[in-house]
Amino acid sequence: MFSFEQQFIKTDVTAVKILKNHYIAGVGGYVHVFDKKCRKFLAKHDAFEGQKIYGIIPNRDETKILLYGSRYIKVILTGDKLAEESRNRAPDWILAAAWIHNSNSTQIVTVSMHNRVQVWSDNLKLLSEAKCEEKCILYSAFVCYDKLEELVILSGTVFSEVLIWRPNFEKDSPVLKRLQRHKGVIFSVHYNAASGYISSSSDDRSTVVWKPKSGNLLSELVQETGDITVACHVFGHLARVFRCLVLRDCFVTAGEDSLLNIWSFDGELVRKVETHQGGPVWAIDADESSNVILTGGSDSGVTLFPINYSFDAQQASVPHNDVPKTVGILQGNNLVVFSESGTLYYYTVKQRKWMEVTKLLDLKTYALVTVSKCRNLVALAGFHGQVYIYRQENDALQQLIVAGARLKSRIFSLHWVNCTTFLICQTEGRMTLYSLQGNKMVAVSNFILPPSKERWSTTAVFKGNCFVIGDRKGHLHLFQLGKEEPVQTLRKVHSHLGVTKLIIDDTKVVSLGRNAVIKTFLLQNDVLQLTSTDKLPFTWLLDVVAGFILAFSGDKFLIWDHKTKRIVFEKSCGGGHRSWDFLPGHKSTFTYIKDKTVHILNLRLNELTPIDLIEGYQVKEINSVGAIRALNNYVIVSGGEDTNLRINVADSCNFVNVVSLKPHLSSIRTITTHKITSSVSAGEETYLVFSGGGRAQVICWKLQICTKDGCITNVDCSMQHSYYKIMDSEESEMRIMDLNVIDVWDKLYLLSACSDGSVKIFSVDSNNGNYFFKVL
DSSP states (O other): OOOOOOOOOOOOEEEEEEOSSEEEEEETTEEEEEETTTOOEEEEEEOSTTSOOOEEEEOTTSSEEEEEETTEEEEEEOSSSOEEEEEEEOSSOEEEEEEEEOSSOEEEEEEETTSEEEEEETTOOEEEEEEBSSOOOEEEEEEEOSSGGGOEEEEEETTSEEEEEOOOSSSOBOEEEEEEOOSSOEEEEEEETTTTEEEEEETTSEEEEEEETTSOHHHHHHSTTOOEEEEEEEEOOSSOEEEEEEOSSOEEEEETTSEEEEEOTTSOEEEEEEOSTTSOEEEEEEETTTTEEEEEETTSOEEEEESOOOOEEEEEOOGGGOOEEEEEEOGGGOEEEEETTSEEEEEETTTTEEEEEEEOGGGSSOOEEEEOTTSSEEEEEOTTSEEEEEEEOSSSEEEEEEEEOSSSSOOOEEEESSSSEEEEEOGGGEEEEEEEETTEEEEEEEEEOOOOSSOOEEEEEEETTEEEEEETTSOEEEEETTOSSOSEEETTSSOTTOEEEEEEETTEEEEEETTSEEEEEEEETTEEEEEEEEEOSSSEEEEEETTEEEEEETTEEEEEETTTTEEEEEEEOSOTTSOEEEEOSSSEEEEEEETTEEEEEEEOHHHHSOEEEEOOOOSSOEEEEEEEEETTEEEEEEEETTOOEEEEEEOSSOEEEEEEEOOOSSOEEEEEEEEEEEETTTTEEEEEEEEEEGGGOEEEEEEEEEEETTEEEEEEEEEEEEEOOOOOTTSOOOOEEEEEEEEETTEEEEEEEETTSOEEEEEEEEETTEEEEEEO
């Protein structure tokens, strides 16, 4: 007989809790426990089969944990292993629960959906029940205080009210106070005795913070005319607000739009954080002593975020009321600034001291200022081909070179390719590569861009004797030293707004543009081949730094974590059209010019970066999964309604995200795999992966798996070919419903079942290890 054992589960995280030494998450019906110091997974407990966990409530000494979900309630013992102590089934759906402590006993209180309170013994025997006089359906509730005689219940109703009442176990309990401000269902209510505030959130997309006049809810209710007023009413979400949490110095909201907002009590939005890849946030908890917020979401992820983070902010005004025009960062975080008066300034950040270096009046009306990769050199270029290069030495700028370019025409761009070599682009796309030799610049090679409307380069990188250059119209060109014309041109890699940045890493070239697209190319045998395409939620992409993407969105500068798909830092700076610079490091520096002032921000990215206890997975429905066995592990390929193709590596206890790709135009309906090569001795296996879905689109991928010493060491997925049919305006859109690969006499064919009832057959061919297919 077959036997099945669950290894891991990926589903909604509906409850989270921070304990003294552990983090706990309710993933579906399972409790996951993590060590608080090292953040490692410790244990898993099957709490409710077939039911989700909606509440995790520890007792005072954290020796017991109360779990509830739907009508099920359970107490587990903590220790070396999680063990069940008792369980029961409540008469109604449970919305809130708490431990209460009497003089000689400990009991449990639950609040149910029909506005009732049940009291249980610590071994879950139902003792008594209290009913509120208001007979209504609740969507949320909260239990205030931990003594039976002090209990106060906050009930969030479907009628936009928060009811405040105290349980009476002999007769119906009257409503003591009605909080009315919302215009929708109350999804969450919370009270913090330390700050004295009540919060409520609703599907009207707002959160209200209420303040008892005396600062204490129980004291206010004892008075004949208890006064609870609105402290602030905030709208900071694009969809329903599912959770609110009051802390000592601020309050937190989270919702369907995947945003986590931190607010001051006067209603000011302190910080906005993207959490779970655009999916709803189902659960939040916070610990102010360790400065963390713990969240769980619909992407199966559990993540830690800092409540507060600080960064140093400075403002530096240029002397003599001069107006700064361009700014760059040198080593030591010192700045070089060129002003509208044609003056070159040097600013030492530690001493906050300005030094006037020189006046360059011939650059007053037009000047390019570019800092070298080593951050020790700065080049200034002008309208008539003039070039000035300065070196930073002993907290000062020293002139190194004054020279002219090959042509006496405008220098459109200057790119440092390393610390001693730079590329200049002048009129009609004529480019010259220069090398610094002492106090001279020597021409090394000449290139010319193909004709286009705006014929100048915007970024350049080199590898060996090859140069990859991006231009103003979004094309990529591959040049070789000694050859003036490009050996390869890829047109319209990005939009007409141009290529903003190229990054080269070994044989991979990453291209960023102002069309929200990142493309990765393989540079082999002096040929660029597209391997992957990804689209981001903002358009103006700037750079990739240590896995983070720098970008502008409107007037904001963003630092975006590409792997987890979330913003880790944003700053309103006026937009990307102004001069700016970014220097990564242990303490990164961002500088920009705004309001005729130089602004300097120093921030630690490691303090800003959220930490995933459980990595997020697919946000929406998963339509297809392919599993490839590699030794004792599996490579999981999945796709669904969020259009992401995900590659994960799974073993008996881990499920690690390798890459998430988004080249599909619509949902992914089907995935199939086919092994093409296998070399066990070399530890390499190669598969073809075909994914199909909406817009009649089929994409072929090459998946390479490397193993060593019984473990997977590397998984690389590269896009080979994409096919989709452009529909006429009168045609209905067709979807690929299923795919299958067959091998006939060493020839591969791809069969696709289409939603219009037809079957398309593709022949799959290869050329120098690259794969493509065509319709037969």
